Amino acid sequence: MTHESTTAWRELLATLGDLDRGFLEGDRAVTDDRHIADGYRTLATTLGVALDAYLFPEPGRPQFVAVNTPFRRDRRWGGDNTDAYYYLCPVDPERRYRISGNRGDSAYFSVTAYNEPSPGAWSDRVVSIVRDTDLDVDADGNFSFDFPPTPDAAVLMTRDYQADPLTGRPVVWQIEALDEPDPIRHGDAETAASLRAAATWLRTMFAIVPLAVGTRVDDQHGLGHETAHAANEFADPYQVPDANFGWSARDACYSYGSFVLDDDEALVITHRPPACRFWNLVVWNQFMATFGASDARCSVNGHSAALNSDGSVTVVLSRAMTAHPNSLTTLDYPRGNLAFRWFLADGVPKRPEVKLVKAAEAPTATT
Structure with a gap:
């Protein structure tokens, strides 16, 4: 008998084996060896993020995991930048959570709740956002707030922007569920569903990248919805x-x-x-x-x-x-x-x- 998780695992491997075609072949093929190498690095990075986001989380036992940082080379993806720390935490829309921490030297920080249209599908709607200006931050930089049951909230994403990432202290984040967690069960069906969600997430990422680079032209012309994309x-x-x-x-x-x-x-x-x-x-x-x-x-x-x-x-x-x-x-x-x-x-x-x-x-x- 073939287990469902075995089938899903092999589907994930097949997805990984096929995704490099998007940057090796066709209209979106990259043109230099460094970008080819970057494609494989991005495959490895996004696989790690996908497993962190879909295979390992338990919304009843929440944890923030790093998805972008100024320093981790395995977290360079999806529009990253050298000034920011992003953490992700899948949540249950019917559960209550408490989020707390310390603002460090952050120039701006927030927590955004996103929806998930289907397992592994990228968000298409911001559900809610809590900004640093919405919080009571004490003289030592500490804060705490409750995140109530929120319909359609599937993922929390934190943002922390630093004026100087080389010297600034990042925001420290904690999250706890205020309701009792479900019993731990990493069964066949649950694992298969998680692996398939991770594969969906990967396919979506590589439907977006590699990004197009504009055609170089000699004359100046604007960019927008009504004009062709130009380089520079x-x-x-x-x-x-x-x-x-x-x-x-x-x-x-x-x-x-x-x-x-x-x-x-x-x-x-x-x-x-x-x-x-x-x-x-x-x-x-x-x-x-x-x-x-x-x-x-x-x-x-x-x-x-x-x-x-x-x-x-x-x-x-x-x-x-x-x-x-x-x-x-x-x-x-x-x-x-x-x-x-x-x-x-x-x-x-x-x-x-x-x-x-x-x-x-x-x-x-x-x-």
């Missing part, structure tokens, strides 16, 4: 709605772009940050991943950026570091993706301006 430009920023595919933050605005650079070129990116709690610009490979905060300077944020005299920010992006105080490196990747995010902005930001120049002609100081 950003799309119009947008505010995340309640109904949104994936794990985007409801209180964030985003703007995405891509780069295609020769080894002697640079992008001069200028934007005027709106009043907001936190913003950053991150360099990604085509799998929505960057390098760690201690590996290379692949992001800049509102605390680390040097301002121009008019309050705008200019960033110089090139394949190697330059003398500009807001220099970012692609680590010699010739192509990849870019992401701006702004938290709790007082309005949707204007689209960042981009100019392609020779690296030798890029600015070396603020203006």
